[in-house]
Amino acid sequence: MKTYLIDLDGTMYSGNENIPGAIDFINYLQKNNIPYIFLTNNATRTKLQNKQHMEKLGFKNIKEEDFFTSSMAAAKYIAKNYSKRNAFVVGQDGLKEALIEEGFKIVDENVDFVFVGLNTQGDYQLYSRALFHLVNGAKLIGTNKDRKLPSGSTFKIGNGAVVAMLEYASQQEAFIAGKPYDPILNEVLSFKKLSKEDVVLLGDNLETDIDLGYRHGIETIMVTTGVHTVADCNALGVYPTQIVKSLFELIK
Ligand SMILES: [Mg+2]
Numbered sequence: 086m087k088t089y090l091i092d093l094d095g096t097m098y099s100g101n102e103n104i105p106g107a108i109d110f111i112n113y114l115q116k117n118n119i120p121y122i123f124l125t126n127n128a129t130r131t132k133l134q135n136k137q138h139m140e141k142l143g144f145k146n147i148k149e150e151d152f153f154t155s156s157m158a159a160a161k162y163i164a165k166n167y168s169k170r171n172a173f174v175v176g177q178d179g180l181k182e183a184l185i186e187e188g189f190k191i192v193d194e195n196v197d198f199v200f201v202g203l204n205t206q207g208d209y210q211l212y213s214r215a216l217f218h219l220v221n222g223a224k225l226i227g228t229n230k231d232r233k234l235p236s237g238s239t240f241k242i243g244n245g246a247v248v249a250m251l252e253y254a255s256q257q258e259a260f261i262a263g264k265p266y267d268p269i270l271n272e273v274l275s276f277k278k279l280s281k282e283d284v285v286l287l288g289d290n291l292e293t294d295i296d297l298g299y300r301h302g303i304e305t306i307m308v309t310t311g312v313h314t315v316a317d318c319n320a321l322g323v324y325p326t327q328i329v330k331s332l333f334e335l336i337k
Contacts, residue, residue, distance in 0.1 A: 087304070088279055089114065089121040090153075092264075092288030093135075095311020096332075097123070099235070103142040104310045106332035111144055113336045121151070124273060124286075126263040126293060128156040128202030128228035128244065129177040155228040155263030156183035156202055158272040162262055163226060164188060169197035173218050175211055175247070176202030180228060196221070201251060201259070202228040203244040212251065219255035229263030231293070235312065264293035270301065289313060291323040299323050308332055 091097065097107045114121050123135070130138065132149035139147045156179045164170075164187040172189040173196040174181055180202035181191060189198075196218040204211070219225055230245035248259050262268040274280060285304045288294025289311025298305035307325035309315060310332075318324050329335060 086119060087285045088277070088283055089119065090124040090273065090284050090286050091121055092286075092290065092294045092311075093123055093125040093127060095235070095289035096287065096294075096308055097139070097144075098142050099311070100237075101142070103144070104332070106310075106336075108143055108145075110332035110335060111147075115146055122273065122277060123152045124264070124269065125152065126155045126229035126231055126269075128154060128159075128180050128263070129205070130154075130179045131182045132179075134178065153269075153273045153276065154179055154183065155269055156180040157186075157276075158269035159200060159202075159226055159228045159260075159262035160184045160187040160189065161272045161276065162268045163198060163260075167197070171195050171197045173199045173215060173223065174202075175207060175215050175251075176200060176204050176228070196223040198226050199223045199251070200226045200228070201244065201248050203231075203234075203247070207247065212247070215251055216254050219251065219257055225251055225255060225257050225259040227259040227261045227263075230259075230261050230266070231263070264288075264290075265296040265300070267297075267301075270297055270303075291317055291321050291325070295325045296321075296323045299325070306335070 132152050135152045136147045136149050160183040170189045171192045172184050199215045199218050227248035231243035232245045233240040233243045281303050286298035287306045291313045295305045295307050305325040306327045308329050
């Protein structure tokens, strides 16, 4: 039985509203003991905040260990591959929690890494301080490169745009952990002791969720409740294994 790696925004919910079929689908997985992990680029929420957000939307029996975020992937990858642990954070609670769990110290001097996750309170002072550390030798780490975030009928600045700003200013290319980049996949598989054949990637975004699976020969399911449509597959040259209009179609 495969483990579902399930995207959140655009797949389970859209902002503060759950997507029709999502709660039924999770209930179905739970009832049939089908394993799943929520795999999200959202770096802002802690595991508890993620659980509380979903429960507020009506999901039941959600556990903190059900979540694997781009913050966790970034922290785990850097902890495994480098010995230094001084981190400056442009980000919120979710990123701070992930770094502390991996033994990082959150500092504003002698900085080894500048970790950038979305910070909706981020301002010129904070970004300039990050730049100060980068030009003094710190390495730039982005949790994800999401360009923009859907917000009602329009968009807000995504973390990728902030990472790009710091890349431009520091003339340093960032390391990126989140979908469609490989670290989040490798880290979740290693953490949950799974291999590529054991998982199905389920999500709404061809450029992140589906592209990650497509490039790795992993089974993918696209649900057209979020950012992309069937027509986008040809436009982007990314092809999911299966496309569904609603998660109700996956309930057998
Ligand atoms: Mg999504």
